[in-house]
Amino acid sequence: MSMPFQQSLCFNEAQRGIFIALGANRPYRRHTLFENLHHALQLLSQREISILSCSRPWRTPAWPDPSQPPFLNAVARIDWAGEDPANLMQILHEVETVCGRVRSVRNAPRTLDLDLIDFKTRVQAPKTAHGLSLPHPRANDRAFVLLPLREIAPHWRCPVSGAFIDTLISRLSWNDRKGCRPAGGVLHAATHRLKRGAT
Template sequence: MGGNLESEIGPPRVTLGYALASLRVMANSLVLKSKYFVTPCFPIGYGPDYVNAAVSFQFQGESHELLAILHRIEANFGRRRTQRWGGRVLDLDLLAFGDEIAPTVKVFEAWRDKPLTEQVSQTPQELILPHPRMQDRAFVLGPLMDVAPDWSHPVSGHTVRQMYNRLPAEERAALKPLP
């Protein structure tokens, strides 16, 4: 979860707190949350720094149902999907759903291997699980280290800890925990 623009209720950290409360109610689950981190906007230059966190919880339902809940919560807090990788008041990504691979390994690999120039201009029209570039992003793996360091990626077999440790040191150092 993350955001880098102020919502109607306040700055990103406040919005994330309220979004987390909404998630607890709508998903009917206890949630394990990471620390909040300030992370550079990705790609660099696309906007102000983000506040990011990760959550892990049990969900009784299908991945598409959970994604619909996440999109409803985003909309409730003013999220508008107008620009790919643009600034946002709230971003709730479904990174993984247990060991589910969706829709297929082939589609996952195609999105994982897409050049950055194509990633910026193309948006998948279907849910892809696990997130195809999570292994490349410190702003994802750093918070995940707090809540699921031993989760194994269902395609690569690597744990969050292994993926995080493979990131360049300067990217890991760019994560700044909020007090």
Template sequence: MSDADQRPAFVALGGNLGGERAVFARLCAATAGLRERLHACAIRASPVYRSAPVGPVQEQPRFLNAVIVCSVPSALSPRDILVQLLALEASLGRRRDQSPAQGPRTIDLDLLFVAEERAASPGPPRLSLPHPRIAERAFVLQPLADLQGLDWVMPGIGRSVGDCLGRPEVAAQRATLEPYPERLVTRVAADPVNARVEP
């Protein structure tokens, strides 16, 4: 497949239920699953970060967060990609109808960008490109900076990653991020909860 037949899709990954080892294993399983489900011929993963809850539900465990960018076939629409993300979440134990908004979850896969496309559809499933609130979330912006650099101007937002990270409220979130000691891999054993991470 030529470069002209592909485009980048950015996906944020997170979770906080079951203990850090189980969450990390699910993030690895999700990364491997995205490669397969999206027919991605290339994939890059940011470092993983521990992050404090953001939003109204503060009494919950810290999250593990990362961002990956996949080179996916141009024939896949943003909705096609979103449907695959939701199916992958469900296969890893996520029940969106049982999770409070911004509450604890086994796995969370959010479609951030697909090349420079913009979209707004009530669904179901609801689709917004770029994903809402990216510019307000250090746990998304810092991994994007690791992948794309601080000067990268985010499609549909029109501001650089560094500019958004420099806002006082976001800088305060950024100061609480802690690097997780392991990197995401793209292949894991069959059991996504007790998986042995494989290179």
């Protein structure tokens, strides 16, 4: 049964999309993890970013330290008029800050993590050690990215290797796949266009 937030994209749509990953494993003020992700999508919508579709939230063990609180993750397909992914990343970082993200040690628990997974199939190597790599260099190894991404873009292919998403998922360890489970709920309602089933 097809759900609005799981509107499938054809191959061409999947290949020219912009996809971001959302994650949180630390509440902010009185907000739950679900509310953190939902609020992030609202803030993005207020910054001239259209949320075209969003996966269900998925609960996953913290990585690389599973003793930390588990994450709630999702992937969204967005539309944005800009052409420079670095500018988009600035907006993502701004939203992280508004949602209480404080950058400390690497992989510390966080109220919100927004990653740019794919920007219209662009392949980009960073010019500096802290520059932006596209597609996200570790997305292909992460069940908490690939499984939610497959919900909304089942025909997505890695812009670098050309591998289909099902192939990438099959390469993950069984433990990684087993640890990533749908958590229930809808983070963002489908747009009117998607509700009507238009392509």
